[in-house]
Amino acid sequence: MQATTVTAAAPLAQVQIRLGERSYPIAIGTALLDNPATWSALPRAATALIVTNTTVAPLYAQRLQAALAGRYGVIHTVVLPDGEEFKTWATLNLIFDALLQHGSDRKTVLFALGGGVVGDMTGFAAASYMRGVPFVQVPTTLLAQVDSSVGGKTAINHPLGKNMIGAFYQPQLVVCDLDTLQTLPARELSAGLAEIIKYGPIADMAFFGWIEANLPALLAREPAKLAHAVKRSCEIKARVVAQDERDVGLRAMLNFGHTFGHAIEAGLGYGAWLHGEGVGCGMVMAATLSQRLGLVDEAFVQRLTALIRSAGLPVQGPKLASTDNAGRYLELMRVDKKAEAGEIRFVVIAAPGSAALRSAPDALVRAVVDACCA
Amino acid sequence: MQATTVTAAAPLAQVQIRLGERSYPIAIGTALLDNPATWSALPRAATALIVTNTTVAPLYAQRLQAALAGRYGVIHTVVLPDGEEFKTWATLNLIFDALLQHGSDRKTVLFALGGGVVGDMTGFAAASYMRGVPFVQVPTTLLAQVDSSVGGKTAINHPLGKNMIGAFYQPQLVVCDLDTLQTLPARELSAGLAEIIKYGPIADMAFFGWIEANLPALLAREPAKLAHAVKRSCEIKARVVAQDERDVGLRAMLNFGHTFGHAIEAGLGYGAWLHGEGVGCGMVMAATLSQRLGLVDEAFVQRLTALIRSAGLPVQGPKLASTDNAGRYLELMRVDKKAEAGEIRFVVIAAPGSAALRSAPDALVRAVVDACCA
CATH class of the missing domain: 1.20.1090.10 (Dehydroquinate synthase-like - alpha domain)
Structure with a gap:
C-alpha cells in the first residue's frame, strides 16, 4: 500500500490579520480551492454548509465540496439568488432554514463561496446562528477579495438603507483563489479595481x-x-x-x-x-x-x-x-x-x-x- | 432663583458585571424608573428609542420617557405586540423600521422596557442596527430581572427552534425597578421564581x-x-x-x-x-x-x-x-x-x-x- 502524499497549498502571498484572539490568515494564490491542504488548519466539525449563489455554484461548489470532503462528515450546499437586491432578510433566512433543516450544531462551519453579497450574508448568518458559529470566506470576485476579506463587516440591507443590519464578525480563514477571477465578468473586475485604486489616495x-x-x-x-x-x-x-x-x-x-x-x-x-x-x-x-x-x-x-x-x-x-x-x-x-x-x-x-x-x-x-x- | 436638587437614585442593591470593557452595573431597587439620577451615567446622544410592548407601554413608557427627557433630544417609543409568539423577525423589523424612519444614528441608545421577549429582541436589534448601538435593559418582569439582566444573550426564534438567531451583546446598564413587579400577573411572578429557585440546586x-x-x-x-x-x-x-x-x-x-x-x-x-x-x-x-x-x-x-x-x-x-x-x-x-x-x-x-x-x-x-x- 502506497502512502498518499497531500501537496501543501503554496499561496503566492499571505496576510495575517492581527485582532487578538480573533486573528486569522488570508491566503492568496492559484489552485488553492481544490487543494485539501488549503483547509487543513480549520476546526473539525460534524457538518459544514457551503453558501453560494446561482452564478458561482455551477463553477466552484462541487470542487470546494470535494476538497472539504475529508474534513466534515456531511457537507450541504445552499444556493442563493445572485445580486445585491437579494441581500435581504428573506434570503438570509434561506441559510438559517438550511442550517436548521440539517440539524446543524454550534460547531458547524459555514463557507461563503462567492462575492461580497454572499460573504456579507454568510458572515451575518454565522454571527447570528445560535449566536455564532465559525465561518470561512472564499471570495470569488476581486472586490470581495480586497474588501470583504478584511474587517469582519457583515450585513444585510434594509429597504431604508444599505448594510443597516449586521455584525462585526471575523472569519477563521480567508482563501483568495485568483483562478476564480478568470471567470469574472469584465464589469466586476473593474468594480474590484475601484477598491484597490482607493488605497492609493488614502494611504x-x-x-x-x-x-x-x-x-x-x-x-x-x-x-x-x-x-x-x-x-x-x-x-x-x-x-x-x-x-x-x-x-x-x-x-x-x-x-x-x-x-x-x-x-x-x-x-x-x-x-x-x-x-x-x-x-x-x-x-x-x-x-x-x-x-x-x-x-x-x-x-x-x-x-x-x-x-x-x-x-x-x-x-x-x-x-x-x-x-x-x-x-x-x-x-x-x-x-x-x-x-x-x-x-x-x-x-x-x-x-x-x-x-x-x-x-x-x-x-x-x-x-x-x-x-x-x- | 433656587438651585434644583436632583435626588440621587438609591438602589437597594447593586451588582457589577465584570466583562472587561463590556462591564456594566445592575441597579436593583424601588422608585428607580422615574428618577433622572438613575440614568445619569449613560452616554449622551441625540436620540433614544424606548422599545416596549402593548402591556407595559400604558404602565411605564411615559414615565420612563419623562425621566430620560433631559438626556436625549428626541425620544421615540415603539410598541411591540406582547408574547413569545411575536419573538420573530417580523416583530424585530418593527424596531429597525422605527430606528430608520427616525434617522437614528450609531449613537442612538435603545431602552428595552418590558420582559424577556422585549429584552431579547431589543438587545438583538441593538447588536445588529448599524452593527451595534448602545442599549439599556429595564426589565419589568421577575424572570427578566434575574435572567436577561446578566449574560448578554439576545435572540429571536425561528420556526424550527427557539432563540436560534441572535448575538452575545452586553447592555450599558440594567435597572431592575422592583415597583414594576407590583403590576405583574401572579403567573409571571411564579415563572420568575423558577429561575431564582434554579440557582439553589446548581450553585x-x-x-x-x-x-x-x-x-x-x-x-x-x-x-x-x-x-x-x-x-x-x-x-x-x-x-x-x-x-x-x-x-x-x-x-x-x-x-x-x-x-x-x-x-x-x-x-x-x-x-x-x-x-x-x-x-x-x-x-x-x-x-x-x-x-x-x-x-x-x-x-x-x-x-x-x-x-x-x-x-x-x-x-x-x-x-x-x-x-x-x-x-x-x-x-x-x-x-x-x-x-x-x-x-x-x-x-x-x-x-x-x-x-x-x-x-x-x-x-x-x-x-x-x-x-x-x-
Whole structure:
C-alpha cells in the first residue's frame, strides 16, 4: 500500500490579520480551492454548509465540496439568488432554514463561496446562528477579495438603507483563489479595481503609481500582478482595521468614495450599479469635494479620474432626480450609517496618500454633485 | 432663583458585571424608573428609542420617557405586540423600521422596557442596527430581572427552534425597578421564581433554604426580599458568565431544567406555557434524571419539586404527542442549541448545589418523561 502524499497549498502571498484572539490568515494564490491542504488548519466539525449563489455554484461548489470532503462528515450546499437586491432578510433566512433543516450544531462551519453579497450574508448568518458559529470566506470576485476579506463587516440591507443590519464578525480563514477571477465578468473586475485604486489616495501613493503602471496586466488578469494588488490592499486595510476594529474612528477613511457611492446605489435602486462602480464614481466626487475645500489640486483629481476611467469605471454621477438632483444626493447621504445626527461626514483627501473626515456646507456639496453629474 | 436638587437614585442593591470593557452595573431597587439620577451615567446622544410592548407601554413608557427627557433630544417609543409568539423577525423589523424612519444614528441608545421577549429582541436589534448601538435593559418582569439582566444573550426564534438567531451583546446598564413587579400577573411572578429557585440546586443550597423560608414574602412581593432574591441570582449568574461569556463550557449549567423546558415550550407551541413554567417543570424532570443516574436521592427530588409546586409552577410535564410522547420529547431535545451532533447534553445535579453535563441513554430519558408526564 502506497502512502498518499497531500501537496501543501503554496499561496503566492499571505496576510495575517492581527485582532487578538480573533486573528486569522488570508491566503492568496492559484489552485488553492481544490487543494485539501488549503483547509487543513480549520476546526473539525460534524457538518459544514457551503453558501453560494446561482452564478458561482455551477463553477466552484462541487470542487470546494470535494476538497472539504475529508474534513466534515456531511457537507450541504445552499444556493442563493445572485445580486445585491437579494441581500435581504428573506434570503438570509434561506441559510438559517438550511442550517436548521440539517440539524446543524454550534460547531458547524459555514463557507461563503462567492462575492461580497454572499460573504456579507454568510458572515451575518454565522454571527447570528445560535449566536455564532465559525465561518470561512472564499471570495470569488476581486472586490470581495480586497474588501470583504478584511474587517469582519457583515450585513444585510434594509429597504431604508444599505448594510443597516449586521455584525462585526471575523472569519477563521480567508482563501483568495485568483483562478476564480478568470471567470469574472469584465464589469466586476473593474468594480474590484475601484477598491484597490482607493488605497492609493488614502494611504499609499507609491501603490497608486504601481497600479497605474500595471493596469493593463491587471485587466489581463495576470495572477502575479493580481496577487500583489490583493495583498497590498489587504495589508493596508488590515493596518487600519487593527487600530479600529469596531469602526469608531480611523476606519472611516476606508470609506473614501463610499458616501457618494452609497447614495448612487440607493438612489438608483440596489443592483443597478455595482458597489465598486458607485465607489469609483464616488471617489471622483469626493476628490472633487477635496479640491473645492482647497486640500488637493486639480491635477490630482484629474490623475485619479483618469485611472478610474481607464479601469473601466464610470466617472460621471447618474441623475437621481429630475428636478433637484443634488438635493436627492444630500437626502440619501444624510441617512447613511456614517452620518451623525443628520450631519454628513465626508472622507476627503487631505493630501495625496492621506485621508481625513470633514463636514461640508450643503451649497458646496450641491456644487460638487452638479459638476460631477451628467 | 433656587438651585434644583436632583435626588440621587438609591438602589437597594447593586451588582457589577465584570466583562472587561463590556462591564456594566445592575441597579436593583424601588422608585428607580422615574428618577433622572438613575440614568445619569449613560452616554449622551441625540436620540433614544424606548422599545416596549402593548402591556407595559400604558404602565411605564411615559414615565420612563419623562425621566430620560433631559438626556436625549428626541425620544421615540415603539410598541411591540406582547408574547413569545411575536419573538420573530417580523416583530424585530418593527424596531429597525422605527430606528430608520427616525434617522437614528450609531449613537442612538435603545431602552428595552418590558420582559424577556422585549429584552431579547431589543438587545438583538441593538447588536445588529448599524452593527451595534448602545442599549439599556429595564426589565419589568421577575424572570427578566434575574435572567436577561446578566449574560448578554439576545435572540429571536425561528420556526424550527427557539432563540436560534441572535448575538452575545452586553447592555450599558440594567435597572431592575422592583415597583414594576407590583403590576405583574401572579403567573409571571411564579415563572420568575423558577429561575431564582434554579440557582439553589446548581450553585447555592443555602440560598435554596433562604427561598424556602421566604417564599410567602416573595409571593407577597415584599421589595426587600425581592431585592435579595434578584441580587443573589444575578451574582451567581454573573460569576458563571464572567468565566464563560461565549457559552462554551461552564455556562451550560445555567440551563438546568431548560432542555426539557424548551421541548415543552416548542412542543406546545411558543406562548402556551411561559418560559419559567417550562423551566420549573423541566427542573423536576432533570432532577428525576439525576436521581435515576444515581447522583441525588429521592428526598432531594421531592424537596425541589415541593418548592417548585409551592411557587405556583407546574411540576408535571404535558403530553406532547398522543402515541409516542417520550419520543416527541427526545426529538425536540435533539434540535436544541445545546445538542452536539444530535447528542443531547443534559444539565444534571451532581450533588445538591453542584451541576454537571451528562448524556443519557434514550431508554432512561424515556422512563423519566413517562414518570414525569400526566
